[in-house]
Amino acid sequence: MNQPDLLESPYHRFLGLQLVRYEEGLVEIDMPFREEFLRDDDSDWLHGGVLGALIDIAGDYAVYSKTGGDVPTVDLRIDYLRPAKRGCLRAIARTVKVGRRVCVADVEVKDERGQVVAIGRGVYATPAEQKLE
Amino acid sequence: MNQPDLLESPYHRFLGLQLVRYEEGLVEIDMPFREEFLRDDDSDWLHGGVLGALIDIAGDYAVYSKTGGDVPTVDLRIDYLRPAKRGCLRAIARTVKVGRRVCVADVEVKDERGQVVAIGRGVYATPAEQKLE
Amino acid sequence: MNQPDLLESPYHRFLGLQLVRYEEGLVEIDMPFREEFLRDDDSDWLHGGVLGALIDIAGDYAVYSKTGGDVPTVDLRIDYLRPAKRGCLRAIARTVKVGRRVCVADVEVKDERGQVVAIGRGVYATPAEQKLE
Amino acid sequence: MNQPDLLESPYHRFLGLQLVRYEEGLVEIDMPFREEFLRDDDSDWLHGGVLGALIDIAGDYAVYSKTGGDVPTVDLRIDYLRPAKRGCLRAIARTVKVGRRVCVADVEVKDERGQVVAIGRGVYATPAEQKLE
Numbered sequence: 001m002n003q004p005d006l007l008e009s010p011y012h013r014f015l016g017l018q019l020v021r022y023e024e025g026l027v028e029i030d031m032p033f034r035e036e037f038l039r040d041d042d043s044d045w046l047h048g049g050v051l052g053a054l055i056d057i058a059g060d061y062a063v064y065s066k067t068g069g070d071v072p073t074v075d076l077r078i079d080y081l082r083p084a085k086r087g088c089l090r091a092i093a094r095t096v097k098v099g100r101r102v103c104v105a106d107v108e109v110k111d112e113r114g115q116v117v118a119i120g121r122g123v124y125a126t127p128a129e130q131k132l133e
Numbered sequence: 134m135n136q137p138d139l140l141e142s143p144y145h146r147f148l149g150l151q152l153v154r155y156e157e158g159l160v161e162i163d164m165p166f167r168e169e170f171l172r173d174d175d176s177d178w179l180h181g182g183v184l185g186a187l188i189d190i191a192g193d194y195a196v197y198s199k200t201g202g203d204v205p206t207v208d209l210r211i212d213y214l215r216p217a218k219r220g221c222l223r224a225i226a227r228t229v230k231v232g233r234r235v236c237v238a239d240v241e242v243k244d245e246r247g248q249v250v251a252i253g254r255g256v257y258a259t260p261a262e263q264k265l266e
Numbered sequence: 267m268n269q270p271d272l273l274e275s276p277y278h279r280f281l282g283l284q285l286v287r288y289e290e291g292l293v294e295i296d297m298p299f300r301e302e303f304l305r306d307d308d309s310d311w312l313h314g315g316v317l318g319a320l321i322d323i324a325g326d327y328a329v330y331s332k333t334g335g336d337v338p339t340v341d342l343r344i345d346y347l348r349p350a351k352r353g354c355l356r357a358i359a360r361t362v363k364v365g366r367r368v369c370v371a372d373v374e375v376k377d378e379r380g381q382v383v384a385i386g387r388g389v390y391a392t393p394a395e396q397k398l399e
Numbered sequence: 400m401n402q403p404d405l406l407e408s409p410y411h412r413f414l415g416l417q418l419v420r421y422e423e424g425l426v427e428i429d430m431p432f433r434e435e436f437l438r439d440d441d442s443d444w445l446h447g448g449v450l451g452a453l454i455d456i457a458g459d460y461a462v463y464s465k466t467g468g469d470v471p472t473v474d475l476r477i478d479y480l481r482p483a484k485r486g487c488l489r490a491i492a493r494t495v496k497v498g499r500r501v502c503v504a505d506v507e508v509k510d511e512r513g514q515v516v517a518i519g520r521g522v523y524a525t526p527a528e529q530k531l532e
Binding site: 013 | 141142143144145146147148168169170171172173174180181182183185186187189190205206207208209210211212213216
């Protein structure tokens with residue numbers, strides 16, 4: 001498959017995203033550490049808002065790998081399981097459903113030690129030309 | 134009430150957040166536009182991940198206005214209602230519940246025309262010293 | 267507007283639902299108490315699963331009041347704010363968005379004293395014939 | 400482990416729940432078909448509210464298998480993936496996190512053909528005596 005270029009998006013460039021796996025329905029994205037991701041000046045914890053964005057984006061590309069086209073997020077749930085410390089994060093996203101109207105993706109975010117620090121589940125609008133399900 | 138300093142957080146500084154209202158259980162935060170917030174190079178739409186972060190943060194400060202202490206997000210739901218275009222966004226956050234263990238906050242994000250572009254609902258861990266509910 | 271008949275559904279009949287308000291985008295449904303709704307034999311608390319169903323249904327009718335047609339639930343979030351004791355519950359549901367593909371509804375459930383015991387937010391599939399938004 | 404008695408709850412008795420697997424952090428519950436579960440008189444589809452309750456309950460017992468004590472649901476997300484037709488449903492629930500304050504469980508509901516018809520994710524309050532995480 002042709003891999004999408006994550007860096008056409010200014011926000012993805014800020015996040016420094018790297019596509020490390022791109023299969024149909026399974027996408028992995030790395031987000032190397034930046035100082036701007038920190039929650040507090042005197043903390044080693046990453047800000048939850050950065051993890052949420054990574055989850056949203058990874059789910060979006062998992063759906064894109066199945067449908068092509070633009071797949072805006074309808075809604076998203078994020079569960080923060082434990083603090084993520086400075087270091088690279090990896091999001092692993094899988095499609096759960098690819099429907100006529102909406103798609104569902106599940107995402108895990110792991111830290112450098114392989115611990116799952118957050119999980120997410122998103123609903124994305126299926127591109128109009130899709131006639132799946 | 135003493136207003137918290139949003140800019141002690143590197144990520145809040147990147148987002149350029151401005152606290153415009155801070156009452157007990159009701160907080161409003163402005164997020165002026167930056168080019169880095171865009172979804173695509175050739176688009177005027179803001180990236181959803183930026184809105185999600187704004188929602189998380191606004192809900193967090195609404196809870197903080199009631200409890201003080203550190204209030205990590207347990208989970209968060211975001212519903213994207215319509216595209217947000219380049220321009221300042223304002224998040225309005227209210228506490229729905231302040232419990233012994235967890236708090237709940239509701240957040241609306243409006244664009245410069247006053248349209249609601251996204252809504253969110255988050256659960257936050259109540260600081261240990263709290264004995265409310 | 268023609269009010270829908272809630273009792274065409276066997277499950278709604280079990281729940282004993284009563285439509286008490288039906289306006290465009292605003293619906294209220296009462297659910298009088300039944301012993302089968304209890305969480306435990308030696309408890310006065312209602313089972314959360316009953317409240318969740320009431321929320322889902324009320325949101326569904328709020329959307330139906332705007333769109334007509336069949337509006338299957340895509341996803342639903344429920345936040346349980348405090349225990350609901352034996353007694354009639356009332357769900358108040360409002361549409362937040364009526365889109366081409368999906369609709370969003372917000373629901374509150376109040377007990378007989380008017381306290382909000384649970385809140386919910388659901389996404390529903392817009393009937394195919396709708397050309398709104 | 401001592402298996403809990405699901406039938407101490409009037410609502411569980413209405414649902415006819417059967418515990419078919421009970422391990423630490425992994426629980427399976429069957430819900431045989433009843434006519435009262437139907438969405439409409441002239442339909443073979445189960446009502447979503449019944450599936451939501453099954454998800455809530457299965458997640459609750461998965462957490463209980465790890466913590467003991469009473470584990471009230473804090474919040475719950477349900478995604479309906481495809482219609483469930485008349486027939487027995489099975490919920491498979493796993494704990495994702497067992498924390499000091501809250502626990503997280505993931506649940507799948509399968510129909511008799513093994514198809515996943517709905518998924519859920521819930522946050523439950525950890526019993527006060529727990530000192531995990």
